[in-house]
Structures are given as C-alpha cells and as structure tokens.
Amino acid sequence: MMKENKRSLSMGVAYALFAISAASLVTGVSVFPTSAHAEEHDGGKGGQGGQGGQGGQGGQGHDGGGKGGPSDDSEGKGPKAGSQGKPGSSGKPAWAQEGIPEVELGRLSVARSPDKVLDRALAEVLANWVPANSALYSMTAAAFADYVKANWDSINIVDSPLQNLALMEALLDGTLNLSAINVNPASTLDLAAIFLGVASDKTVPISTDTAIALNIIMDLGLTSTQVETLADKAEDVREAVLEAHG
Template sequence: MRTSTRLKLAAAASAIAVVAAAGNMTDPAGFGFFASPARAEDGSGGPENSKGNQGGQGEGSQGAQAGQGNQGGQGTGQGGPDPDSDSKGPQAGGPADTGSSGGKPVWAQEGIPEVELGRLSVARSPDQVLDRAYAEALATLTDEMIDFYNIASDDGWVALLDALSNDWDELSLIDSPLQNLSLMKEALDGTSALSDLGVTTDNDTLLAIFLGVASDKTVAISTDTVIAVTTILGDPVTGSDADDLAAAAEAIRIAVLAGHG
C-alpha cells in the first residue's frame, strides 16, 4: 500500500472514530432520525416520489460522471454544474431558481443556510429530471448493489465504512449525485423503495449513504448541508435529526474519500 494511501486511511479512520463517537453510530439502527413522531413538528412535509439512476451515468444537471466498480459509463449533462465543481449552493435572497412554471420554488422564497453544496446542488434539478433518474436507478439495481447496501444490516456500520475505505474498486453501488439525491428524496418520508427490492438496511442508514456518496469527496457535510439539501428536496430535516444525518453522511464521505486513494 502506498504511504500516502496509508496516511489517508489513518486520517479517515481517526475522523470516522470521532464522528461515530459524537453520533452514537456503532449500530445503524441507533441513528434514530425518525425516532420521534416526528419531523412534522419541525414543519417538514411529505416528499414527492422522485427517482434516480445508477452509478457512473450521472444524468441531469450533474454532467458526465465517472463510473465506479463495474458500473462505468458516462452520463448526459443537462446544463448544470460539473460534478467536481466547488460551486456554492443556492443562498437566501439570491437569484430566483425558476422551474418549468417560471416561479420561485418554496425553498428559494424562504431561504436556506448559506453553505457550499458542490455536487449536491443538483438537488435543484426539475422534478421530471429527478423522476427519470430515480426510475433508471431502480431499473439498473443489481444483486451486487443490493449486497453493498446490505453490508450495514449484515455486518454493521463499521463494516460498511471499512468496505468503502478499503474495497472501493470492488464495490457496486449507485455513484451518481443526481441518482443518489433522487433516491434520498424518495426516502425522506421514512421508507425507501430499495427495501422492496431486497435491501434490508434501515432507512436512516440509506439516507446517510445517499447523501455521503452524492457529496463532493472533499467538501465536509454539516448540519446546514443537511438542512439545505433536504429543504430543496421538499422535506426539510432539522434539529437533532439533521445533526445525526450530517454526522452519519460525513462518515460515509470520509470513507469514500479514503477509498479513492
């Protein structure tokens, strides 16, 4: 193993340990994003069902994506930010982000935290783009991908982070930011369609995976990131739920960064 890779893995392991301790993440079931009646008390509404395609084919506003594992290929850009860009996310009081109706979306009117979103800014894609990506993701889900998403339920949270850090090139998973965010949007009501396709990992862990894999590898995921992205997706996660999801997704992001070497 290269010295630089060892150092990255050591740094990632250290950071993951800190995040895990802070977020009580030794067991995925302990996240408890939806433990209390609910997020309705935080003013969150039910999400619209929208969907995302499989890794390597980044579609929509993310531009061309590099595939990972055995899921290579390129996607078709639709005028959005480059996947590796360090663009800022939408900001309160900023220019209107108009959809097909020509009006401001609710999140643009009410504002979101000022936070760097990078690849996560594709959450602003029109509903029809997210819907198409979601349908393609489910259509291309393979047994190998199901095995990946079941690592946490079969072997535990630490095993999931270890696989992302050390076996990235051998893993099959949905890698596209747009596809992950469309799956996240669908799962924000507490259930994921992946559960009907053989995935047994709990929904909270899946949310962390979707967000952590979708994010730029070098841009930290904070509570404000979670609030901004989930607000754009139409089902805001706030308070302690946002703290927990941010900590879990950040651990995923760090593991992915280590896995890329």
C-alpha cells in the first residue's frame, strides 16, 4: 500500500514536471532558475548586442565596423573616410543621413571630407589670402559674376573646391573672421554663393537639390528658402566662371 502511494506520488510529481516543461515550451519562458536566466539579470543583455549590430547597418551602431559610411556600391562620392562626421538625430554622420537628393556633386563631393581636412583647408586659404580680393568678395553674387566674366585673366580668386567649401561652412556657422580678411559681404548668402559657385564643376549646374545635398552633408542649418536662394545665386556664379574660362 505504501509502495502504491509512493508510486502515485512519484507519478504525480512527474506529470506536474512534464506539464510545467510543456508550458515552458509553449510560452518560451523558463520557470526554472537557470544560469542563462541569472546571466540575463547580471547584465548579459544589458548592452543589446544583437540590436546594436543591426543598428550598425545604418551607421547607428557602436560596433566600430565602419558601416556608417557608404559601401562600395553606394551612391556616396568622396566619403568622410576616417571621420565620424557631424552626427544627426539617428546617430549617423550628417553626410550619411537619409534625404540627400540623387544629384551629381562632382568637385563638391569633397564636402564629405573629415572636419580636420576642412579645417586645414580653411587655415591654408586664410593664411594665403590675397588682400586685393577683399573688395571682390564683398560684392553681391551677381556683381561678382559680372566682374569675373569681364576680368577673368587678371583676377586670382580661390579656386580650390575644398577651400571654398571650408570658407562657406565657416561663414554659415559663424566662425569665419571676416574682419581678418577685410571682407564686408553684401549678404551672408551672397558670399556663400560666391564660394559655392566657384567650388562647383564649371559644367555641372547647381540646382536646389545640389544645395539641399550640401545643407545635409555639411549640416549647414539653412532653411528651405535660404537653400533655394543659395542655389540660384551660386548658379549665376558658376555660369560666369564657365563663360569666362571658355
């Protein structure tokens, strides 16, 4: 009788354990305090390693795999190699943010250069500034364009796309010391347009999409109206340089 009671008790315990195990399989939750469960509370999942890896595919992760920049088959031209860039709200570098128009940048691709490269270009152009150019860069973009067409052979303007974009960026973020180069711009956008128009390829039109792309890549903070104005003025300058250059 005692054996039967013990057997019944053993069977009852076995069925109970089986039922609990089955419930664990259905719900995916273990009811037993396993070592894996303990590790979970010890911080095993605290870093969300798997999710961090997925975020890296969009340049948001922290796995250091360099996935934030354009891949070999991407549309990126002249990526900011070796630089984290200016982070956007998604954690990506500014030049890797979504919303950049599909537009040919040509020489303007250097906008994706690391900040230290742009800083070096800025320091170089300011150190070698031609005082005679100060009055020229104080003109409106339209007047600058007319002057360039009429006096191309006798002027010595800044031609480097990297230096021009470095000047434009410093101007728009307020760090360009205009008094040091004796420039009194007709307006901030006029001077920015001069820099942009000369920086561009002579044969690649500057459209609103071009200005939108640079606004995102360089994190310029321009409004949509300012972007359109910049593009229009810069295109006038580009056309003048093309015509003057022949």
